[in-house]
Amino acid sequence: xxxxLLFILLVALxxxxxxQTYTVYYTVSSTNWAGSTSKWxxxxxxxxxxxxxxxxxxxxTVSGLYPGSTGKASGPDFPxxxxxxxxxxxxxxHTVSFTNxxxxxxxxxxEPGATLFLNKLDNEKGRLIMxxxxxxxxxxxxxxxxxxxxxxxxxxxxxxxxxxxxxxxAINFMPFPRNDGVFxxxxxYLDCIQKEFNMSGNNSDPTAPNKCxxxxxxxxxxxxxxTHYTVRSTGSSVExxxxxxxxxxxxxxxxxxxxxxxxxxxxxTISAKGTDYGKQVYSFRHxxxxxxxxxxxxxxxxxxxxxxxKGTRVVRIGAEVFNAHAKNGRVHITYNxxxxxxxxxxxxxxxxxxxxxxxxxxxxxxxxxxxxxxLQISNSLERKVTRVVLQ
Numbered sequence: 001x002x003x004x005l006l007f008i009l010l011v012a013l014x015x016x017x018x019x020q021t022y023t024v025y026y027t028v029s030s031t032n033w034a035g036s037t038s039k040w041x042x043x044x045x046x047x048x049x050x051x052x053x054x055x056x057x058x059x060x061t062v063s064g065l066y067p068g069s070t071g072k073a074s075g076p077d078f079p080x081x082x083x084x085x086x087x088x089x090x091x092x093x094h095t096v097s098f099t100n101x102x103x104x105x106x107x108x109x110x111e112p113g114a115t116l117f118l119n120k121l122d123n124e125k126g127r128l129i130m131x132x133x134x135x136x137x138x139x140x141x142x143x144x145x146x147x148x149x150x151x152x153x154x155x156x157x158x159x160x161x162x163x164x165x166x167x168x169x170a171i172n173f174m175p176f177p178r179n180d181g182v183f184x185x186x187x188x189y190l191d192c193i194q195k196e197f198n199m200s201g202n203n204s205d206p207t208a209p210n211k212c213x214x215x216x217x218x219x220x221x222x223x224x225x226x227t228h229y230t231v232r233s234t235g236s237s238v239e240x241x242x243x244x245x246x247x248x249x250x251x252x253x254x255x256x257x258x259x260x261x262x263x264x265x266x267x268x269t270i271s272a273k274g275t276d277y278g279k280q281v282y283s284f285r286h287x288x289x290x291x292x293x294x295x296x297x298x299x300x301x302x303x304x305x306x307x308x309x310k311g312t313r314v315v316r317i318g319a320e321v322f323n324a325h326a327k328n329g330r331v332h333i334t335y336n337x338x339x340x341x342x343x344x345x346x347x348x349x350x351x352x353x354x355x356x357x358x359x360x361x362x363x364x365x366x367x368x369x370x371x372x373x374x375l376q377i378s379n380s381l382e383r384k385v386t387r388v389v390l391q
Contacts (some may be wrong), residue, residue, distance in 0.1 A: 021046040022107075026057055026089035027096060027114075042085065048273075049137070054091045054111060090114040090142075103129050112141030224250055224300045224308070227279065231296045231313035237287040238315055240296055244280045247272045254299040254307075255284050260339065261295040261312065291318035292336045293381070314338050314381045324362075324375050324388040331375070331388055332362040341379040345388075348372055365390055 025040045087107045097117040228243040256264035267286045298310040321336040341358040356363035376385045
């Protein structure tokens with residue numbers, strides 16, 4: 001029973017956290033112009049995707065991406081198969097070409113020197129379609145390219161992610177350093193910059209513009225969606241804990257603290273994990289070195305430096321102190337909670353006699369009959385009641 005209660009407590013506190021296990025298909029040979037003959041092997045990986053590299057696996061044994069199609073990497077019936085991988089890893093130096101309509105919901109990881117090629121030349125149908133929960137991770141030096149007949153740049157619908165079509169004759173992702181140099185493209189936030197440029201190619205006149213569009217996707221800052229944010233005292237220290245549902249194109253968090261709730265000082269900086277879709281859990285501990293009321297504020301910082309205040313929380317360090325006494329026509333209060341507190345004086349029948357704000361001078365009792373009263377204090381931290389006798 002004790003072990004069961006301990007397990008329930010760990011779950012309720014959000015820990016321990018175990019690494020997610022992914023089914024991975026990774027290339028074992030490089031092909032060009034023929035996605036249907038790309039060679040793949042399969043394996044499993046547990047942990048942070050940032051740690052997944054070619055060295056994670058050996059040479060591997062060639063297998064198909066779905067039953068009955070040994071070595072093939074394309075086909076419109078791919079989503080209907082039961083063994084589709086969570087991650088497709090294109091290893092350094094390898095090129096995978098799609099010459100058909102390829103449906104895939106998951107993560108494509110392109111290593112440095114690796115290329116994903118979408119081919120629509122010679123009446124091919126190279127096209128990649130992914131859902132809005134899918135991701136393309138391009139490490140520095142990795143690339144996505146596409147080619148089509150040069151007669152119509154807008155006729156090439158190469159890439160569709162979450163219902164967003166990406167048109168153009170050339171697709172080249174510009175890697176912006178993030179997560180130790182890893183560029184994550186979140187298709188839900190595609191921000192397409194198009195620029196017409198000249199290139200040679202299949203034109204008879206290599207100097208003539210062929211109306212290709214160069215498409216780059218700089219990270220677009222997005223608000224972080226916090227699903228949980230609490231502050232609690234643990235003896236002489238404080239734990240700030242929060243959960244984020246999304247962190248795409250996001251840099252880091254800043255935890256600040258204050259003794260009076262208006263002037264804040266940084267307590268620490270926490271880098272965003274941002275390595276997987278789904279919930280990310282953070283915990284930050286701080287020792288202010290004092291007793292009483294302490295305020296904490298959580299800031300989120302996007303990759304462009306935009307700062308958003310996620311709110312202030314208040315916590316008490318040490319024992320609670322709240323008492324009141326009447327003297328010389330005033331009620332004086334001793335309290336070690338938030339200064340932004342409201343006071344309500346009740347008689348013994350529950351009738352409100354007086355409302356006041358918390359101050360060092362207390363409040364006047366002129367016109368109030370002598371007797372026993374109840375004094376309530378309330379704020380963002382708590383609501384407490386104590387007795388006071390007026391003479």
